[in-house]
Amino acid sequence: MIELLDGDGTDHHTGLRARLAREAGESGLLDVAYRTIDTRLGPLLLAATSLGLVRVAFAVEGHEEVLTDLAARISPRLMHAPARLDGAAQQIDEYLHGDRQRFDLGLDFRLASGAFRHNVLAHLQTIAYGSTASYAAVALAAGSPKAVRAVGTACARNPLPVVVPCHRVVRSDGSSGQYVGGPTAKQTLLRLESSGVAAQATST
Amino acid sequence: MKREPFERVVERHGPTVLRVCRAVVGPVAADDAWSETFLAAMRAYPALAPDSDVEAWLVTIAHRKAIDQIRLMSRNPTPVPELPDGSDPPDGAPDRDDVELGHTIAHGHAAGFSGADEVGLGPNADHMLDPWPAVLALPLRQRQAVAYHHVAGLPYTEVAAILGCSVVAARRAASDGITTLRRIFQPIPTQELS
Numbered sequence: 572m573i574e575l576l577d578g579d580g581t582d583h584h585t586g587l588r589a590r591l592a593r594e595a596g597e598s599g600l601l602d603v604a605y606r607t608i609d610t611r612l613g614p615l616l617l618a619a620t621s622l623g624l625v626r627v628a629f630a631v632e633g634h635e636e637v638l639t640d641l642a643a644r645i646s647p648r649l650m651h652a653p654a655r656l657d658g659a660a661q662q663i664d665e666y667l668h669g670d671r672q673r674f675d676l677g678l679d680f681r682l683a684s685g686a687f688r689h690n691v692l693a694h695l696q697t698i699a700y701g702s703t704a705s706y707a708a709v710a711l712a713a714g715s716p717k718a719v720r721a722v723g724t725a726c727a728r729n730p731l732p733v734v735v736p737c738h739r740v741v742r743s744d745g746s747s748g749q750y751v752g753g754p755t756a757k758q759t760l761l762r763l764e765s766s767g768v769a770a771q772a773t774s775t
Numbered sequence: 776m777k778r779e780p781f782e783r784v785v786e787r788h789g790p791t792v793l794r795v796c797r798a799v800v801g802p803v804a805a806d807d808a809w810s811e812t813f814l815a816a817m818r819a820y821p822a823l824a825p826d827s828d829v830e831a832w833l834v835t836i837a838h839r840k841a842i843d844q845i846r847l848m849s850r851n852p853t854p855v856p857e858l859p860d861g862s863d864p865p866d867g868a869p870d871r872d873d874v875e876l877g878h879t880i881a882h883g884h885a886a887g888f889s890g891a892d893e894v895g896l897g898p899n900a901d902h903m904l905d906p907w908p909a910v911l912a913l914p915l916r917q918r919q920a921v922a923y924h925h926v927a928g929l930p931y932t933e934v935a936a937i938l939g940c941s942v943v944a945a946r947r948a949a950s951d952g953i954t955t956l957r958r959i960f961q962p963i964p965t966q967e968l969s
Contacts (some may be wrong), residue, residue, distance in 0.1 A: 584789055591785065591813050600817045605782075638780045647778035648817055650785070713856060 579622055592652040602646035603636065604655035612666050612756045616732070617656045617663070620645065622641060623677025624659050627731050629752035640724050644682065669767045672700040682730035690714065693726035698739040701768030703761070705743045733760070778825065781817055789829050791927055792837050799841040799921035801907045801914075804848055811840040834927045838919065838937050889923070898911070909959045916940075916951030924949045 573722035595601040598697045603625070605618040616634045618626040618641055625645065628637040640731050642649050653660075658676065683692055690713040697712075704712075726737040732751050738760040742748045750757035792812055796805035815836050823832065911919060916938065923934040924945070935945040 587809055588785055591810055595817055642780040643777050647781055647820055649780040650782045
């Protein structure tokens with residue numbers, strides 16, 4: 572209905588939206604803040620609630636679909652508010668450059684459904700940087716040794732990949748197995764961590 | 776029951792709401808009115824009926840927020856230049872589409888418009904680069920009717936509902952406003968400008 576804005580108008584509108592996101596946050600109206608970051612794994616979408624990081628999504632998941640899903644499952648009061656995710660963005664960037672081995676972030680696990688999946692995600696966080704565990708071992712640790720397939724599903728549906736290290740779960744035969752970000756992303760992360768551990772070993 | 780992310784609402788309707796606010800309260804107070812509009816909309820968004828006309832809803836909120844801004848401004852009045860008397864259109868001036876005129880006003884600059892001599896006396900024909908004094912000199916009701924119909928594109932039935940008047944009165948207010956503005960922003964075909 573209305574013609575496109577000129578350059579000034581676009582800049583002005585960008586400024587207004589940033590101000591709105593800030594004021595919405597200060598008024599407690601912003602239920603979900605999101606931003607994207609460019610990484611060696613491609614663009615990652617990060618989303619947070621007041622409790623902490625709630626979603627990390629690879630491009631292959633479809634960022635637009637992920638946002639629609641967050642609006643439906645958490646709240647439609649969802650806005651692009653990059654400043655709210657500065658901390659998470661910085662830590663993920665450091666991790667992907669080999670400068671960080673563990674995350675120190677508030678996490679919101681509300682998108683993981685069921686006690687078993689919560690157990691699995693909690694256990695994933697105990698797998699040390701640079702090491703791996705088999706699906707069977709995670710099933711055992713989560714208290715359901717026969718639930719190997721369910722562990723696979725829990726990893727595939729991990730709402731916080733990279734930060735909650737489902738990439739450290741591999742097949743018993745040593746092959747890396749499926750990954751929400753694709754097999755290449757999983758291998759990249761495993762190589763990153765093994766070289767990080769090797770670098771640490773030579774430096775000490 | 777699914778509602779799209781609020782970010783998409785801002786993305787889609789933000790420019791229109793800003794134009795509406797500018798036409799009603801001018802370019803400076805418009806930013807505050809815009810921000811207040813979307814904060815209020817965000818507060819109410821989860822409860823909005825799924826089949827609502829989101830743009831009409833936003834314009835209704837913008838209407839209230841613009842009135843708030845006008846009340847604020849009247850407490851701290853800023854001088855607005857007197858609306859100059861317009862001139863008659865030059866012979867052969869083509870008709871300008873009213874909707875396009877509304878959009879041009881909302882844009883904050885008068886691309887493609889040239890002024891009638893009597894109102895073009897100011898240095899650099901300032902009123903052409905800055906149409907707000909002329910727009911703001913319209914009676915409030917006319918400004919609102921022009922903004923909601925010609926800028927936001929709402930039908931007169933909805934404009935009347937927002938303004939709390941009859942459809943006939945809304946139509947007349949918009950028409951009177953456009954007539955006055957037309958006298959100030961007189962179209963001259965581009966090829967005759969050089």
